[in-house]
Structure formats: C-alpha cells, structure tokens
Amino acid sequence: xxxxxxxxxxxxxxxxxxxxxxxxxxxxxxxxxxxxxxxxxxxxxxxxxxxxxxxxxxxxxxxxxxxxxxxxxxxxxxxxxxxxxxxxxxxxxxxxxxxxxxxxxxxxxxxxxxxxxxxxxxxxxxxxxxxxxxxxxxxxxxxxxxxxxxxxxxxxxxxxxxxxxxxxxxxxxxxxxxxxxxxxxxxxxxxxxxxxxxxxxxxxxxxxxxxxxxxxxxxxxxxxxxxxxxxxxxxxxxxxxxxxxxxxxxxxxxxxxxxxxxxxxxxxxxxxxxxxxxxxxxxxxxxxxxxxxxxxxxxxxxxxxxxxxxxxxxxxxxxxxxxxxxxxxxxxxxxxxxxxxxxxxxxxxxxxxxxxxxxxxxxxxxxxxxxxxxxxxxxxxxxxxxxxxxxxxxxxxxxxxxxxxxxxxxxxxxxxxxxxxxxxxxxxxxxxxxxxxxxxxxxxxxxxxxxxxxxxxx
Numbered sequence: 291x292x293x294x295x296x297x298x299x300x301x302x303x304x305x306x307x308x309x310x311x312x313x314x315x316x317x318x319x320x321x322x323x324x325x326x327x328x329x330x331x332x333x334x335x336x337x338x339x340x341x342x343x344x345x346x347x348x349x350x351x352x353x354x355x356x357x358x359x360x361x362x363x364x365x366x367x368x369x370x371x372x373x374x375x376x377x378x379x380x381x382x383x384x385x386x387x388x389x390x391x392x393x394x395x396x397x398x399x400x401x402x403x404x405x406x407x408x409x410x411x412x413x414x415x416x417x418x419x420x421x422x423x424x425x426x427x428x429x430x431x432x433x434x435x436x437x438x439x440x441x442x443x444x445x446x447x448x449x450x451x452x453x454x455x456x457x458x459x460x461x462x463x464x465x466x467x468x469x470x471x472x473x474x475x476x477x478x479x480x481x482x483x484x485x486x487x488x489x490x491x492x493x494x495x496x497x498x499x500x501x502x503x504x505x506x507x508x509x510x511x512x513x514x515x516x517x518x519x520x521x522x523x524x525x526x527x528x529x530x531x532x533x534x535x536x537x538x539x540x541x542x543x544x545x546x547x548x549x550x551x552x553x554x555x556x557x558x559x560x561x562x563x564x565x566x567x568x569x570x571x572x573x574x575x576x577x578x579x580x581x582x583x584x585x586x587x588x589x590x591x592x593x594x595x596x597x598x599x600x601x602x603x604x605x606x607x608x609x610x611x612x613x614x615x616x617x618x619x620x621x622x623x624x625x626x627x628x629x630x631x632x633x634x635x636x637x638x639x640x641x642x643x644x645x646x647x648x649x650x651x652x653x654x655x656x657x658x659x660x661x662x663x664x665x666x667x668x669x670x671x672x673x674x675x676x677x678x679x680x681x682x683x684x685x686x687x688x689x690x691x692x693x694x695x696x697x698x699x700x701x702x703x704x705x706x707x708x709x710x711x712x713x714x715x716x717x718x719x720x721x722x723x724x725x726x727x728x729x730x731x732x733x734x735x736x737x738x739x740x741x742x743x744x745x746x747x748x
Contacts, residue, residue: 292412293405293411293412293413293414294411294412294413294414295413295414295415296320296321296322296413296414296415296416297319297320297321297415297416297417298314298319298320298321298322298415298416298417298418298419298694299321299322299324299404299406299413299415299417299418299419300314300321300322300323300324300418300419300421301324301392301395301418301419301420301421301422301640302323302324302325302420302421302422302423302668303323303324303325303328303329303330303331303379303384303386303388304325304329304330304331304332304333304375304421304422304423304668305330305375305423305668305680305683306421306422306423306667306668306683306686306687307323307325307384307386307419307421307667308323308329308352308375308378308379308382308384308386309352309667309680309683309684309686309687309688310323310419310421310667310687310690310691311323311379311382311384311385311386312352312354312382312384312684312687313687313688313690313691314691314694315382315383315384316691317691317694317695319691319694319695319698321385322385322386322387322413323384323385323386323387323421324386324387324390324391324392324408325386325387325388325389325390326388326389326390326391326392327388327389328376328388329372329375329376329379329386329388330371330372330375330376332423332425333368333369333371333372333375334368334369334372336425336446336447337368337446338445338448338449338450338470338471338474339449339450340450340470340474340530341367341368341470342365342366342367342368342529342530343365343366343367343368343371343529344365344466344527344528344529345365345500345502345529345679346362346363346364346365346500346502346529346533347360347361347362347363347364347365347366348362348363349500349502349503349679349681350366350371350502350679350680350681351374351680351681352378352680352681352684353681353684355374355377355378355381357370357371357374358370358373358374358377363500364532365529365530365532365533387410389410390408390409390410391408391409392406392407392408392640393407393408393409393640394406394407394640394642395418395640395641395642395643395664396642396643397643397644397661398414402416402663403415403416403417403663404416404418404643404663404664406418416663417663417664417665417694417697418641418663418664418665419664419665419666419667419690420638420641420652420664420665420666420667421666421667421668422638422668423668423669424634424636424668424669424670424678425446425634426634426635426636426637427634427635427636427637428444428445428446428447428630428634429444429630429632429633429634429635430442430444430630430632431462431552431630431632433552433553433554433555433560434555434560434628435555438555438558438620439621440620440625440626440627440628441454441455441626441627441628442627442628442630443627443628443629443630444629444630444631444632445463445467445468445471445629445630445631445632446634448471448629450474451474451475451478451480454475454480454626454627454629455626455627456626457480457624457625457626457627458480458481458482458483458623458624458625458626458627459472459475459480459481459482459483459625459626459627459628459629460482460483460485460552460560460618460620460625460627460628460629461475461482461483461484461485461628461629461631462485462552462628462629462630462631462632463485463487463524463630463631463632463633464484464485464486464487464489464524464526464538464569464631465489465524465525465526465631465633466524466525466526466527466528467631468484468485468524468629468631469484469526469528469536469541470528470530471629471631472484472541472546473530473541473544473546474530475629476541476544476545476546481545481547481623481624482545482546482547483546483547483548483549483615483618483623483625484538484541484546484547484548484549485549485550485551485552485562486538486548486549486550486551486566486569486570487524487550487551487565487569488523488524488565488569488572489523489524489525489526489569489573489576490523490524490525490526490573490576491525491526491527491535491536491537491538491573491574491576491577492504492505492525492527492535492576492577492580493535493577493580493581493601494527494528494529494533494534494535494536495533495535496580496581496584496598496601497584497588497595497596497597497598498595498596498598499584499595500533501527501580504580504583504584504587505675505676507587508580508583508584508587510675511674511675511676511682512674512675512676513674513675514671514673514674514675515671516671516675524633526538526573535577535601537604537605538570538573538611539570539604539605539606539607539608539611540605542608542610542611543605543608547610547615548566548570548608548610548611548614549562549566549610549614549615549618550562550563550564550565550566550569550614551563551565551569558619558620558621559617559618559619559620560617560618560620561616561617562614562615562616562617562618564614564616566610566611566614567607567611567612567614570607570611574604578602581601581602636650636651636652637650638650638651638652641664643661643664644660644661645659645660645661645664645666652666652669654666654669654672656672656673656686656689657669657672657673657686657689657690657693658690658693662697663697665690665693665694667683667686667687667690668683668686672686673685673686673689
C-alpha cells in the first residue's frame with residue numbers, strides 16, 4: 291500500500307493542533323492535522339452541559355481573534371468555545387482531516403522520519419507533533435468496586451443532575467470540575483458530599499481585576515514549574531454564575547457536606563482522610579498570599595484600584611470541617627451516585643517511538659522530545675504555568691514551529707536518498723526564520739519576519 295508523504299503530521303484537532311497549524315502555515319511548512327472526531331470534540335461531548343470557561347473571554351482565546359458574541363469579561367460556554375475553535379480553524383485554513391484516528395507512529399528504519407498508520411490510510415512524515423493534550427483517559431482511583439451497588443462515573447461522562455438516579459451524591463475531587471458539579475447537584479435538590487483534597491484557591495477577581503490579570507502582572511503565568519510539593523495540586527476556580535471566588539465554607543453553608551480525601555472502601559462505607567481542615571486552611575492561605583502580592587503590586591506601582599477588605603473575610607468553619615466524617619455509609623446516607631472529578635491520565639500507546647518514560651509519559655523539554663523529529667504540544671506546564679490555556683498553547687506552538695524551522699534548515703545540506711518519500715518536499719523547504727538563521731551552519735538569513743501579535747493577556 292502507498293503512503294501519503296507529508297512534512298509535518300499533527301495528531302489532534304483541538305486548540306493545540308489548531309495553534310500548531312497556524313504557525314506552520316505562516317512559515318510555509320506543509321502539514322496535515324488528523325482528528326479522530328470533530329474539531330474541539332472534547333469541548334462538545336466530553337464536558338457537562340453547564341460548563342463555562344475558567345477564564346474571561348479576553349484571556350481564554352487565541353491572540354488573533356475574539357470570541358464572537360461573548361463580552362470580554364464574560365465566560366464563554368463550552369459550545370461557544372468549541373464553535374470558536376472551529377471558526378478559527380476555518381479562518382486560518384487549517385488542513386484538518388476529521389474522522390481519522392492514528393493507530394501507530396513508528397520510526398522509519400534506515401531513513402529519516404516516521405511511518406504513521408491510521409484508519410484512513412498511511413502517511414510518511416518528516417516530523418510528528420502529538421497535540422492530543424493532557425485530557426486523554428479518565429482517571430478513577432480503584433477504591434470503590436462496581437459491586438458496591440452505586441452509579442459511578444467520571445466527570446467527563448457527567449452531563450447534568452437528571453442523568454443520575456434519584457438519591458444523594460458523593461463528588462470526589464475539589465478542583466474546578468468537582469466544585470462546579472457539586473454546586474450544581476446541590477442546587478438541584480440533592481444532598482452532596484464533597485471530598486476535598488489539596489488545592490489552590492485564587493480569588494475569581496480582586497480589586498476590580500480578574501485573577502488571570504493578576505497572575506499576568508505578577509509574572510505568575512510565566513512560572514516554568516509548579517512549586518515543590520504542588521505538582522498534583524488542583525486549582526479551585528470557576529467562571530460559573532458569572533464568575534465567583536470558590537469558598538468551601540460558603541459551599542458548606544449552602545448545604546454541601548465537606549469530607550476529606552476518599553481513601554478506602556469496605557462493607558458499604560467510604561473512609562476519608564483526616565486532612566479536610568488542613569486542605570481548606572492551606573487553600574485559604576494560598577488565597578491570602580495572592581491578595582498580599584496584589585496589594586503590594588498596587589502600592590509599589592501607585593495604581594488606583596479600589597480596596598476590597600471583604601475578600602479577606604472568611605465564614606466560620608462549618609461543622610463538617612470542625613468535626614469531619616471519618617467514614618460514610620453510602621446506603622445509610624442515601625448516596626446512589628459517585629462522581630469522580632479526579633482528572634485524567636495520558637495515553638500515548640499509538641506513539642511507538644523513544645519519546646516516553648517508563649510510565650508512558652512524554653520525555654521532553656518545552657515540547658521537544660527525546661526522539662528527534664517528535665514534538666509534544668498542549669501539556670500542563672509544558673513551558674510555563676499558562677501552557678494549558680488557549681493563549682498559552684498558542685505561544686508554545688510558536689516555539690515548536692521555530693524548532694521545526696531550525697531543523698529544516700539543517701536539511702538543506704543533508705543528502706536526500708531516492709527512497710526518502712518526502713524528499714521532493716525539501717526543495718521548497720523554507721530556511722529558518724531570521725532569529726534562528728545563525729543557529730544553522732551555512733544558512734542564509736531570509737527576509738525579515740513580520741512581528742506577531744501577543745494578544746491581550748498579561
């Protein structure tokens with residue numbers, strides 16, 4: 291069977307794949323984007339109905355296009371985000387092929403590049419970009435067996451309260467997803483138990499500015515690694531109900547019963563850790579630290595922003611926090627459903643090259659993998675704290691495109707055997723960009739590159 295020759299093959303047609311396509315197109319690099327379903331499918335069908343973006347529309351977008359119909363300070367719905375990504379892909383003419391699932395990527399023996407097998411034919415590519423992002427396989431801890439007699443589903447399968455059987459609900463996980471789902475279920479009339487683990491709890495806004503703005507001006511989006519010990523800490527922030535600061539004491543006052551981390555199950559009872567108060571108080575400390583930094587920034591720079599002392603006021607600790615449940619008898623409490631808001635794990639089984647560690651996780655530096663010619667895009671903390679956001683992945687994609695341009699420059703002096711399927715593509719290969727020309731021996735600098743916009747994020 292014949293294979294289609296392509297210079298760059300991008301796996302994934304979400305925000306990462308679209309951003310990658312834009313930067314490659316600007317550099318005149320031939321490529322194709324393969325998406326197994328529809329563009330931005332995870333936003334459309336793998337999130338609950340009422341989900342909105344966690345950042346305001348002025349921030350959670352690509353630099354070159356605003357989100358139609360959404361005010362800058364509002365929070366786009368999941369449908370608006372999906373439609374935005376599809377419209378952006380059309381706007382830049384991204385060569386996306388939908389309904390194409392990649393089954394395997396292997397190094398070509400005795401030749402440069404990779405052989406890619408899909409359900410719609412084969413490709414030979416000089417470079418491969420894995421742009422499938424971090425949310426691949428739902429992760430559910432093996433705590434409660436199916437024989438427990440309760441409905442169990444991951445947050446990615448949850449849609450709305452009517453989907454669950456009658457009865458109360460245990461939500462495990464207190465990041466953005468868990469908090470929003472627990473609140474929605476409580477408002478629907480259910481009794482909800484919320485298992486709270488370690489988390490960051492930033493203010494939704496402070497002194498008239500969204501926390502996305504504060505992270506920008508304080509330089510916190512540019513952190514290149516999470517603080518020691520916080521690698522797996524979730525962030526409790528939400529754009530729901532117009533955007534409000536998440537407060538676990540307030541959730542408890544509204545009727546939600548807070549519990550510690552779900553650790554074990556035996557004889558119909560879920561056992562919880564004794565860490566609830568500690569987790570909530572450390573989240574409060576995280577909030578106050580950001581408020582302190584914001585106040586210092588305002589004073590140091592003489593900015594006229596209104597003071598907001600209410601942001602530091604906490605409700606009294608609820609009974610569920612001062613006298614926490616050590617265990618919960620599911621039947622006795624009328625719990626018929628458990629929603630696991632416990633994140634995802636990676637699945638790169640199709641990427642059969644030397645780019646993964648013993649746990650199947652990417653080995654890379656800023657998305658450049660240990661397998662020459664393979665790149666990753668859309669990973670949390672890929673280059674900075676903001677890498678998982680739409681604007682962050684756009685900037686990471688620009689860096690990856692620069693790296694591919696550098697490597698293409700070296701190919702100018704590389705013999706191309708007749709057996710190399712994409713050899714004909716090399717004749718039109720662009721030289722590295724002006725900023726990279728000196729990195730490539732024997733390469734001449736091209737015409738100056740037009741400056742790129744950096745968007746509205748700080």
